Amino acid sequence: MTKYLTLDTDRCTGCRICESTCSITTEGVLNRAKSRIHIYRKDVLILNQLFCDQCDEHLCIDVCPTGAISLKNCQVRIDRNLCDGCGKCARVCNKIFLTPEEHFALMCIQCGACVKTCPENALEIKEKECLK
């Protein structure tokens, strides 16, 4: 099975606690710019929540020139040792982010830390048929 993160946009209030949680959990620092989930303000009452949802298209895998992005045990993953931060994946998909220094790409790893700290219970890890 493939795990993926989902977000209920009606529940999400845009507090960005998920962003701080993510950067602390995955990068060990408090820096929302190093989060793998981002909440942007699009309009007066509209938020834009972006994070890898393990889609079936795999454009990121297709464009990655170093083979850093691949399917591993049914999950799309980025191998930091192979990623050179070229940013091609982030250009074809706005759910992948580059670290501020553009050293490497960041993608949700379904650790579930943000699910636990979301005060609105807007986030959830779900499972679907294994990605191929």
Added chain:
Amino acid sequence: MARFHRLLRIDLQAQSSTIEEIPVHFEKLFLGGKGLATAYFVNEVPQGIDPLGPENKFIVATGPLNGTISPASSRFEIVTKSPLTGIYLDCNSGGHFGQDLKAAGFDLLILEKSSDKPVLLYIDNDKVSFIDASLIWGKKVYETEKLVRELIEAPEIRVLSIGPAGENLVRFASLSNDFSRNAARGGSGAVLGSKKVKALAVRGSCDIPVADLKALRKSSEKAKTVIFNNPWVEGQRKYGTVRSVGIVNELGFLPVNNFTDGVVPSVESINEISYEKSIGKILSCGECPVACSKGYSRHGVQMEGPEFETVGLFGPNLGVMDPDEIARFNLSCNQYGMDTITAGSMLGALLDTELFTEKNGRKVDIIEDLLKKTATRTGVGNLLAEGPVKVGEHFKIMDKMPQIKGLGFPAYDPRVSYGTSLAYMTADRGACHLRSWPVGREFSGMWAEDDIEGRVEFVKNQQDEKAAEESLIVCQFVYGIGLLDEILAELLSVSTGENWTLADMKIAGERCWTLSRIFSCREGISRKDDYLPEKFSNEGIRKGPLKGKLMSREIQDIMLDKYYSLRGWDENGVPGEELIKRLGLEEWVHD
């Protein structure tokens, strides 16, 4: 830690910027946020300058807890000289701008001098760009924010902007971020307009330095428990501030028909249940688990709000009980970039005259028209844009104009209690409900009816504590007003690695409060400016449970005498030498 100890100074005339180190002893004396901004402001702004001239400075402060994971810590503070009151002004806003400015690596931002042409400032971490804003100049706030994002081509940036009212130097023009979250009071939008700055955009991607992140995570969890144990928070989360409409009406101190009646027969059309039907989206500020912002969406009108103050002042105070009309006025103010509080209280006094009657058209159309004329300085709007004092003097209604030091009344009738009156009379920026809020305790019977001293002491202490809270900065709707729980000292200490107690924080707040008074005294403020308008000492509230209640001049004098003495100010309301020495403020006092 939790501080960058860095200040970004931008010279708008030279289009240049420098980064300075903030001295540690400043941080120790003033904590951060409002305190630190006030310290720089009073140090750097000379006496008697024109608030709308190049000598005024526009200071933005983040605060040591801002950007951390401390709950409800994303507010940011503005300090400048007010073009409305001519004295010290600070105002703050929630939203996300402050959090991202902090992430750019700055505790303080100082804008000085003026640009010759409209400019958009883009702060991308250490890099400052001066972008031509000619094409955005003239645009309303919502469109401005969208255009700035398009221009910079970065969806993640946060924007602080002004609307046409700020450009036209309306003296109560506001600042907006996240479209409809405003730092509205006192005309900081006009200060930005005078400097030809249409907007500031910020992108921050620095690691926020926290002394002990593990401990902060623990303390933040504890803080959430403190927050949700606060009995006020549940209602705030469910309905936002608008739920106060019913309570304030029931107690009898709602502004009704220019602060005359105190009550309306029914608030059903404008209470939280009525507005609940129009909620299109619930939103929250950065790191806030409460999410009190209820996004109104109806008939094409969209905004975060209306909040209680706007409902009270554009509603019953103007004799309007239609929730959608109130929202429409709110939207106009948001889009033009004007303070709804000063606009609503000033229009209340104006509509209370014979100048505007039904013969001039439907009242709601008159109000809408006056708002537009004010923002654009057209016709009578050119006078209205000068604010309550100029309008009051022109139409000879100063005795009835609900203002102190030029700042319009919030939506509570101060005659309700000794404490509320004193809080308005002595608030640093003019009539303000956000510096001390004793009325709840007064109703609960905390003090005997004639215990004026107890109330004075409470107001003084709460003002000092609130100044400290706004130096952190955390949200009072979430933590309560002041330093109510040890958790605030704990969050500050584990974030900064400094050793803070609530008592130390309170002294920092007192320093800030004293310093702002020193500045305002330098600008001519004294005891004479600390009174309620005549109406409130001569006429009783006309209807409701508080019928007949007034605040006599004699009582006001008794309160001021006690207040000044408690503060260490002389009988004229000027901070004394002994106090200045005790607080270590000598270097801020120039002759």
